[in-house]
Amino acid sequence: MSETAGNSQGYETDVSKPPEAVAEFDDPHRGVIGTVQHMLHVNPSLVPLIVLIASIAIFGLLLGTKFFSPFALTLILQQVQIVGIVAAAQSLVILTAGIDLSVGAIMVMSSVVMGQFTFRYGIPVEVSVACGLLCGTLIGFLNGWLVARVKLPPFIVTLGMWQIVLATNFLYSANETIRSQDIEANAPLLQVFGNTIQLGGARLTFGVVFMLALVFVLAYALKHTAWGRHVYAVGDDPEAAELSGVNVKRTLISVYALAGLICAFAGWALIGRIGSVSPTSGQLANIESITAVVIGGISLFGGRGSIMGTLFGALIVGVFTLGLRLMGADAQWTYLLIGVLIIAAVGVDQWIRKVSV
Amino acid sequence: MEPILKARNLVKRYGKVTALDHCDFDLMPGEILAVIGDNGAGKSSLIKAVSGAVIPDEGEVFLEGRKVHFTSPIDARHEGIETVYQTLAMSPALSIADNMFMGREIRKPGFRGKWLRQLDRAEMERIARDKLSELGLMTIQNINQAVETLSGGQRQGVAVARAAAFGSKVIILDEPTAALGVKESRRVLELILDVKSRGIPIILISHNMPHVFEVADRIHVHRLGKRLCVIDPKDYTMSDAVAFMTGAKEPPAQDVAA
Incomplete structure (x- = not known):
């Protein structure tokens, strides 16, 4: 083998000049379905957007102006604001191929800290709010530290943290609700996210504006900063990310801590939404946030999807909830249809991935 | 002459398996050193021990005569050591440009880069395209293609271009020509010689004996962990x-490593 190989080296020398032109290929007929598949592959958040527009159109046709009015449409925004904010946090975690089951608990705990610090200890409300935000960030940081440093699975870490934080929340608050009137009289800052902006028939709360702003800021950060690219890379393949120079541990910890901070903001917005500080509120935030993320087309395996999809996912749930209620249907129909949507969303995700184009 | 990269007495065990058994290693300035050995040798x-991807249990690594202690590939990269791994270390869902600049992204100048931390995509895409054309990888049509849409050879080309660029x-x-076609292999070998002519030494791990014998200045034969x-x-x-390397023949006495 050795003798002949030495002499046969010449066969490759003719290909040494690099071709200058960029190769081009005719696009074979992929047909309408193929084209759609390709488009969705390039831009995965189109699916929930199409579903959202279609569902608004259908309910608009069925219900007329009762549904298709600025008031009703902005009411949807108000109803999804809390889930929307929490789902934004959830999206970040799921993009890293993790999951955060403690989002709801962090949210409630943070709102309780804000309320109790103000009313039990008489701390100035601004400081209490800062403490609440810090509390959420710290719990998130602890989640991230356990996932990244101790290398425990995110599901287990956050399942445990969910119980720990929720129990702490009940023990610390002694299951007491702080009444809305007291907050209004003594610490209106806690309810700031409930303030409204009236634009004609449309009513936007500060919480809604915050949710929209948050999604846009996160969408920017994920797409146009190095940190955002690292979040995707870590979710895609953590080993490859590590080898190509990403600080995987720091990225993971930053994601969980940021998710905690966002959940704390959701807790603040929750006070604005329900008026009072209640340790029993927001119990469904976990499942609802994961639902919004999945319907929004973010892959549970990490690294794929966009945060705009999550916003659309949350809105789809809101549209179905309000639309069906206005039609007088049993609330169970909402859950049934959302269940169908979840499975359909994951099915579409798998179908899109088949095309490597 | 002082080796640019030197390792002494490296030991690495994975449980009961000894992967490195008091192994030495020398890379001279400006040379191409091939490392050959049977599977599992x-x-x-x-390579991972000298590039920071694994931390050896014992032994020392010296870069330009200075003792270094890499705890991650990032450390090694800061010292100017670039590695193309067998697994290529690419994020499949991200674009070619994103992958090439992973961990060393270029930010826009001025306010948008400094305060909004915005990436300079145009610049990164331009550099990525230049590097790929140098390698003759222009069969890649779109620099914003996701890496998962490339063929195995194209992926390897992108990984090699990334290392050569930085x-x-x-x-x-590590096995740079294993997945490549005739044309791409030839180009990678040319690139290796091109990099050498710029004075940068290369460690080449390969099973392809004709390629090894064509480009290498010296061949390090690895056997049973040393x-x-x-x-x-x-x-x-x-x-x-x-x-x-298979142990069928005893090595000549004058070449045996001490």
């Missing part, structure tokens, strides 16, 4: 080298 562990002291290539011998490709045939 510990080639990859050796390596300043040492470039390590350096068996270092041979000059001009003095031996490929079948000799294969015989050494």
